[in-house]
Amino acid sequence: MPGRFSDIIVIGAGPNGLACATRLAQKGRRVTLLEAEAAPGGGARALPDLAPGYRSPALAHLIWQFDPRAEAAMDLSRHGLEWAAQGIPTTVLSPDGPLTIRGGLAEGPDAGAWATLYQRMLCFAGALEPFRRMTPPRLAKDNSWGQLAKNLLKLRALGTHDFRELLRVLLINAHDVAQDELTDPRLRAALCFDATLGAWAGPRSPNTLILWLDRLAGQIGGQRASLGMPKGGMPALAAAMARAAEAAGVTLRQGARVARIVTDGERVSGVTLADGGELRADLVISAIGPKSTLLDLVGPRALDAGLVTRLRHQKSRGGAAKLHLALSAAPDFGTDLHARMILAGDEHEVESAFNPVKYGEVPERPVMEILLPSAFDPGHAPEGGHVLSATVQFAPHDPKIGRDEARAAMLEASLARLEAAAPGIRRMIVRADLLMPYDIERQFGMAGGNWHHGELTVEQMLFLRPIPQLSRYATPIRGLWLTGAGTHPGGMSGAAGWNTAGAVLEARQ
Amino acid sequence: MIPQRHYEKPLRETPFHPRTAPLNRLQNWGAWAGYMTPSCYGDSAMEHTGIRNTATLYDISPMIKYRIRGPEAADYLNRLTLRDAARLPVGAVHYTAWTDDAGQVMDDGTLFRLGADDFRLCCQERHLPWLLDSAWGFDVTIGDETDRIAGLALQGPVSATVLAAAGFDVSALKPFRLATFPLSAGEVTISRTGFTGDLGYELWTTPEDALVLWDHLMAHGAPLGLVPTGTDAVMLARTEAGFLTTNLDFIPAQQALREDRTRSPLELGLGWMIAWDKGPFTGRRALMAEREGKTSRWALVGLDIPGNVSAEGSILYHGKRREAGFVTAACWSPTLKRNIAIAHVAAKYADCRDLWVEIYALRELQYHKLMLPVTKTERPFFAPDRRRATPPGRF
Numbered sequence: 001m002p003g004r005f006s007d008i009i010v011i012g013a014g015p016n017g018l019a020c021a022t023r024l025a026q027k028g029r030r031v032t033l034l035e036a037e038a039a040p041g042g043g044a045r046a047l048p049d050l051a052p053g054y055r056s057p058a059l060a061h062l063i064w065q066f067d068p069r070a071e072a073a074m075d076l077s078r079h080g081l082e083w084a085a086q087g088i089p090t091t092v093l094s095p096d097g098p099l100t101i102r103g104g105l106a107e108g109p110d111a112g113a114w115a116t117l118y119q120r121m122l123c124f125a126g127a128l129e130p131f132r133r134m135t136p137p138r139l140a141k142d143n144s145w146g147q148l149a150k151n152l153l154k155l156r157a158l159g160t161h162d163f164r165e166l167l168r169v170l171l172i173n174a175h176d177v178a179q180d181e182l183t184d185p186r187l188r189a190a191l192c193f194d195a196t197l198g199a200w201a202g203p204r205s206p207n208t209l210i211l212w213l214d215r216l217a218g219q220i221g222g223q224r225a226s227l228g229m230p231k232g233g234m235p236a237l238a239a240a241m242a243r244a245a246e247a248a249g250v251t252l253r254q255g256a257r258v259a260r261i262v263t264d265g266e267r268v269s270g271v272t273l274a275d276g277g278e279l280r281a282d283l284v285i286s287a288i289g290p291k292s293t294l295l296d297l298v299g300p301r302a303l304d305a306g307l308v309t310r311l312r313h314q315k316s317r318g319g320a321a322k323l324h325l326a327l328s329a330a331p332d333f334g335t336d337l338h339a340r341m342i343l344a345g346d347e348h349e350v351e352s353a354f355n356p357v358k359y360g361e362v363p364e365r366p367v368m369e370i371l372l373p374s375a376f377d378p379g380h381a382p383e384g385g386h387v388l389s390a391t392v393q394f395a396p397h398d399p400k401i402g403r404d405e406a407r408a409a410m411l412e413a414s415l416a417r418l419e420a421a422a423p424g425i426r427r428m429i430v431r432a433d434l435l436m437p438y439d440i441e442r443q444f445g446m447a448g449g450n451w452h453h454g455e456l457t458v459e460q461m462l463f464l465r466p467i468p469q470l471s472r473y474a475t476p477i478r479g480l481w482l483t484g485a486g487t488h489p490g491g492m493s494g495a496a497g498w499n500t501a502g503a504v505l506e507a508r509q
Numbered sequence: 510m511i512p513q514r515h516y517e518k519p520l521r522e523t524p525f526h527p528r529t530a531p532l533n534r535l536q537n538w539g540a541w542a543g544y545m546t547p548s549c550y551g552d553s554a555m556e557h558t559g560i561r562n563t564a565t566l567y568d569i570s571p572m573i574k575y576r577i578r579g580p581e582a583a584d585y586l587n588r589l590t591l592r593d594a595a596r597l598p599v600g601a602v603h604y605t606a607w608t609d610d611a612g613q614v615m616d617d618g619t620l621f622r623l624g625a626d627d628f629r630l631c632c633q634e635r636h637l638p639w640l641l642d643s644a645w646g647f648d649v650t651i652g653d654e655t656d657r658i659a660g661l662a663l664q665g666p667v668s669a670t671v672l673a674a675a676g677f678d679v680s681a682l683k684p685f686r687l688a689t690f691p692l693s694a695g696e697v698t699i700s701r702t703g704f705t706g707d708l709g710y711e712l713w714t715t716p717e718d719a720l721v722l723w724d725h726l727m728a729h730g731a732p733l734g735l736v737p738t739g740t741d742a743v744m745l746a747r748t749e750a751g752f753l754t755t756n757l758d759f760i761p762a763q764q765a766l767r768e769d770r771t772r773s774p775l776e777l778g779l780g781w782m783i784a785w786d787k788g789p790f791t792g793r794r795a796l797m798a799e800r801e802g803k804t805s806r807w808a809l810v811g812l813d814i815p816g817n818v819s820a821e822g823s824i825l826y827h828g829k830r831r832e833a834g835f836v837t838a839a840c841w842s843p844t845l846k847r848n849i850a851i852a853h854v855a856a857k858y859a860d861c862r863d864l865w866v867e868i869y870a871l872r873e874l875q876y877h878k879l880m881l882p883v884t885k886t887e888r889p890f891f892a893p894d895r896r897r898a899t900p901p902g903r904f
Contacts, residue, residue, distance in 0.1 A: 265789030266797075300646035301588055304610035304791040309642040469610075476794055 007032060008504075009271055009281040010250075011258050011297075014042020016484045017287035018241040019070040020497030025248040026073060027505055032279065033250050034271070036257035036445075041238030042287075043444060043451065043485075043492055051326035051431040053382035057234040059322055059435075059444065059451070060492060061371045061389040062088065062227050062340060065218020069133065070494035074244035081240035082231040084377040087223065091339040092186040093370075093421050094346075098335040099186040103225060110184040117181045122225060124166045125216035127155050132217060132489040135503050136463040136471045170210060171458060175203035178347050185346030192347040193367060197391065198451045200317040202354030203347055207458040214456070218493055227340060233373050233380065241494075258297060261286070261480065265302040268479040283508075285500060287484035289453030290466040291316060292445050294475065294482075302477065310467045315460065318437030318449025319357055321395035323368070323414050325388040326381070326430040330372075331422040337375040337386075343368045343421055350393075357394040362401075362409040365417060368392040385430070390414070397437035397448050407436050453486030462488060473500040474507070520545040523570035524659040524719030528727075532737055539740050542635070542655070544571035547739040554843070556742035560705050561844050563734030563904075564665035566726060567743055569711065570719075573635055574658050577628040579649035586620065586628060588791060589643050591774055593784035597622045602685045602702050606779055612795030613762035613771035615639065616755050617779070619702060621687065629654075633755035639763065643791065659719035663726065663735075664709030664746075669901035671730035672699070672710065679710065680900040693721045704743060706750025708895045708902070748838045749845060751811055751888030753777065758809075758837040758851060769806075772853075773799055776807040778888070807834075808859035811888035814848040815881050817841045818870040825852055826865045829880055833858040836866065842890065849890045850883070861885035 010021040013035035021033040039045050047058040090101045099107050104118035130151045137148050156163055169177060174195035178188035192203035195212035202208075216225045230237040246252055257274040261284055270280035286293040291311060300308045333341060344350050344367035353363040369391045374380035381387045392414050399406035411434045419426050437449025446453050454466045463471045465488045473481050483500035485491055521544045523529070532550055539548040546568050550556065559565040577586065586594035592605040599622050606617035618632030630640075640651050663671060672679050677690050679699055687700035695718045703709035714722050727735065747754065755761055762771040773796060774780055783796060799805055814820050820839040827833040834854030841848050850866070858864060861883060868879040895902050 265793070295646075301584070302789045304794070305588070305639070305643035305645075306610035306791065308645060312645060 007281045008283040008285065009034060009279060010285045010287060011271070011293070012036075012042060012287035012484060013040035013238075013242060013252060013254070014287055014484065015044060015238065015241060015492040015494045016497035016500075017042070018238070018245050018497065019067065019074070019494030020285055020287065020483050020501045021250045022070070022074055022241075022245045022248045023498055023501035024504065025245065025250045027501075031250045032281070033245060033252045034256040034258055034273075034279075035252065035254045036274075038255050039235070039238070040242040040252065040254065041235055043446075044234040044238040046233070046235035047324055047433070050324050050387065050433055054326040054385065054387050054430070055233070055380050056324045056373065056387045056389050059440065060234045061373060061391075062229055063220060063234065063237065064215055064225075064227060065491065065493040066220045067133070067493045067495040067498050068219060068222075070498045071221070074241060076237070076240045076244055079240045079243040079247065081237060084229045084231040084233075085338070086220065086226060086228045088227040088229060089339045090190060090227075090342060091335050092190050092342045092344065093333055093335065094186045094189070096186065096345075098333070099184070100335070100339065101187070101190060106187055108184050108186065110182050110187050113182055114187050117177075120162075120165070121213060122216050123158070123162065124169070125213045126224070127158055127166070128213060129217040130154060131462065132495050133499065135473065135499055136465065136488045138463055138472065171207050172209050173204050173206055174208040174212060175347055175351065177209050178203065188347040189344040189350060190342055192350040193342050193344050193369070193393075196350060196354070196393070197369065198320050199457070200315070200319040200357075200394075200397075200450065200455055201457070202351040202394075204351050205354075210458060211456065214489070214491075218491075229371075229373065229376050231377055233377065261293070261297040263298060263302050263477050263480065266478060268477055271297075282479045283481070283504065284479060285481040285483055285504065287497065288445055289447055289484060290314070290470060290482050290486040291447040291454065298477065298480070304476065307467075307469055307476065310469065314466055315455045315457065316448035316450045316453065317397045317455060318440055318446065318451065319354070319394040319397065320451065321392040321410055321414075321437065322435040322440065323388070323390040323392050323411070324433040325390075325425075326432075327386040327388055327425070327428040328430055329384060329428050330386050331388065331418075331425040331428060333370075333422045337372050341370040343370060343417060354394045357396050360396045360398055360400040362396060362399065362406050362413060363394060364413055366392045366394065366410070366413055368414065368417070392434075395436050397441075397450075403436065403438055407434055407439070410434060410436060451485065452490045453484055456490040461490075465490065473503045523568050524716035525568045525570060525661070525723055527720060528723045529568055529737065533739075537739065541571040541740070542573055542633075546571060547737070549739040549741045550737055553739065553741040553745070556736065556738035557745050557843060559734070559736045559738055560665050560707060560742060560746045562666065563736065564663060564667040564671045564730060565736055565738035565742075566723070566730075567662040567664065567738050567740075569660040569662045570658070571655070572660055573632050574653070574655045575630045575632075575637070575640060576652045576654045577630060577640075577649055578626055579647070580626055581648040582626050582628050585644060585647040585649045586630075587787055588647070588789065589640070590620065591779070591783045591790065591792075592620075593787040594620060594622075594628070595787070599623070599625055600687055602687060602700050605782060606774055608774065608792035608796070609762045610791060610795065611762070611771070612773045612792035612799060614759060614774055614777060614779070615761050615763050617753060621700065634761055634764070657715065659714055659716045659722070661712045661722065661726070662703055662705075662709065662743075663712060664703045664705040664707055666708050666895055666902065666904045667733050667735070668709050670903045671726065671733050671735050673903070674729040674733060675726055676729075683899045684897055692725070693718050697722055704750070704752055705746040706752065706889050706891055706896060707746070707893065708898075745840055745843075748840045748849065748851065749842045749889075749891040751851065751890050753851070754838070772807060773805065775799055775805045776809065776853075776856075778809040805856050807853050808856055810852055810854055810859065810861055811886045811890060812836075812850040812852055812861070812866070813884040813886045814839075814850055814866055814868075816879070817848055818868050818879065819848070820850045820866050820868050823850075823866050823868050825854060825858075825883065826867060826880075827858050828863050829865045833864060844891055847890070849886070851888070
């Protein structure tokens with residue numbers, strides 16, 4: 001069986017690349033995992049030098065979901081993963097006073113309505129979840145019909161009433177559901193914010209509720225829809241995954257930036273590194289994003305023009321900026337800092353923050369998700385100090401004014417908003433750092449600065465992700481596969497990496 | 510408000526219109542890519558006789574023409590088209606075609622290499638979006654120069670003689686080569702190409718010099734038998750030559766509404782032009798799979814049919830019963846005195862054995878159904894030695 005046990009190269013040691021490499025190595029394949037940066041993690045890696053003594057995660061600061069198959073197989077607790085906090089509550093900061101949500105439990109007058117809505121959505125998310133664990137179905141031949149039928153039956157098993165309700169809300173926008181089901185503007189804000197977190201969409205944009213369902217579909221350690229922060233932050237999770245990968249036999253090479261995927265147009269034969277080195281392999285799996293992989297590393301010449309055009313036109317606009325503040329003291333948000341805080345007074349604020357971004361402008365009142373990793377895990381900041389990590393929405397990926405001007409305007413708008421919520425915070429700032437979507441694109445290689453390496457929207461989901469021709473992880477170039485957030489089901493749960501490894505193993509048998 | 514009156518003249522006039530219009534005795538015009546050109550000036554049979562016996566002028570200005578320039582123009586065309594553009598010498602022309610990702614033909618056309626980094630692609634349909642999309646990642650510029658180039662096809666055994674009389678020495682010009690000559694204040698490029706399968710040339714100049722060229726050729730050519738010809742006669746000649754016409758002999762993949770209407774080059778008998786070894790090109794993977802898996806669904810064949818009734822639009826049957834294909838072009842050839850047809854047959858009937866054609870023959874208002882056996886025959890049906898002879902014969 002020539003070639004069967006030859007080397008496999010995986011490009012990109014983010015959570016999906018790590019999960020994929022681990023599964024392949026556990027199946028006896030010789031896997032080399034190439035990471036361009038000095039540390040693994042991708043979107044989960046650490047931000048360098050915020051200020052002396054201050055450490056912050058660069059992009060992701062919380063984990064919403066970890067693919068249970070990868071979690072079980074990688075056994076991360078054995079590789080040093082500890083949790084600083086699990087089941088982290090969400091607090092909505094509002095002029096009406098803060099409101100705290102713990103899963104289905106909410107404070108305030110809508111507590112009952114929230115519990116009902118949350119349970120229903122959790123139930124729908126659970127019925128949809130199995131689709132995350134399979135290679136997307138095709139409209140044509142070669143389907144895994146058994147798995148597909150099982151998943152569809154599970155959906156139908158919701159019962160007529162619930163199934164009809166699921167079909168009603170599946171493609172609805174988050175804003176309508178918030179208005180229909182809730183009266184408390186803080187809960188509406190939470191729903192609308194979470195449905196559009198990381199998306200290039202406002203809560204009134206079509207098909208936004210499904211993004212919330214996708215978020216609720218995840219789990220960590222058997223806990224569904226739970227938010228967790230590893231001890232040492234997300235970079236510690238990446239480090240534990242890297243150790244698990246190495247324990248499985250993966251060779252991890254850091255600082256190895258791939259400059260080119262070598263192909264004769266038919267088959268892949270290896271990669272060329274930026275330092276000039278060459279690695280040969282007849283199987284290459286790239287986790288760095290479909291666009292970067294095919295348009296940049298392979299290049300259009302080896303690909304058909306129609307595929308290249310379709311991939312170029314795939315939507316990949318980042319709408320989220322990442323703010324990091326090194327603080328000299330604890331800010332006063334009027335609430336317990338052991339929470340994920342959402343700074344959005346009501347659903348309209350979320351929509352209003354998106355409006356200017358449609359036109360390449362910076363919002364005056366952005367909304368944000370704030371986390372103080374130092375509140376959970378003191379190692380993040382010097383004694384008495386704090387580090388604030390916030391996802392600020394929405395930010396233009398291609399601003400009309402210059403990029404530096406847009407960044408400055410976005411920072412000022414964010415700090416003004418924070419100052420109003422936590423008076424005095426500006427005076428505590430030791431150092432502020434803001435990554436706009438184009439900074440994220442440059443530093444992390446994510447097309448358009450979009451977290452998912454291509455927007456996660458209904459028209460780019462499942463068998464449409466990233467584009468129909470590439471939806472089953474294989475590419476037209478034999479031996480070259482795609483994985484990562486840009487492929488089904490998106491995100492950094494490791495599910496895409498696990499699925500890809502399965503598809504590769506199946507194809508090679 | 511500026512009055513919008515474009516609808517009163519839905520078709521544009523070519524640069525030769527001031528000459529072709531008065532000659533068009535029947536005012537029989539056809540639409541071609543948004544322009545009007547004569548279908549027949551007065552007698553298609555006489556015009557066809559001109560193509561095969563003297564010389565004819567045919568206005569080909571509406572042909573779609575793209576200019577492709579840049580240091581990577583040859584690389585670009587190799588990715589776009591089936592043949593190896595890098596091996597096309599400067600000053601030469603080749604017949605080529607291109608496909609979509611699925612290896613289905615989008616169009617065929619002629620590629621002119623005007624300079625090392627300078628090409629012109631002539632074709633039937635418009636393709637600018639596809640050409641521009643294909644250019645992503647290549648250092649090339651692409652422009653539509655359809656209305657900036659006036660074209661005349663000078664075809665027929667006497668065409669070289671006409672050019673000599675007009676002062677253009679093309680005696681050394683081989684088939685599929687081109688040369689440039691001064692004309693008035695400008696110049697004319699003459700390529701030894703055509704759509705008739707006969708000795709012939711195509712002349713390219715600017716719209717400004719178009720009438721000068723026409724008058725000059727007519728002044729020197731008319732005494733030698735040069736006559737204008739319309740599209741009807743040219744289509745008869747091209748059928749005799751066995752040439753394909755887009756949207757008559759195949760539906761371009763990008764226009765096909767029905768999934769099974771598209772054709773691969775292998776299914777259109779164009780497999781010979783695929784340069785498999787030149788490196789990747791759009792459609793290569795699909796075509797390789799088709800070739801290796803022997804999954805071609807159709808074969809394009811030339812047929813001989815008994816009798817003299819044209820089989821245009823007829824259906825082919827295997828064993829007189831099972832539908833096996835259909836005719837896309839057919840004529841009783843005045844030149845060959847044969848009844849010929851170009852047809853698509855399902856791949857399993859490609860050998861054409863026990864194949865029959867059902868022809869509805871109109872005889873004095875009444876159709877008679879004929880079921881005639883067909884014989885597979887070589888294309889081109891008509892290929893006289895004079896089309897290739899260099900120096901060209903003087904008649």
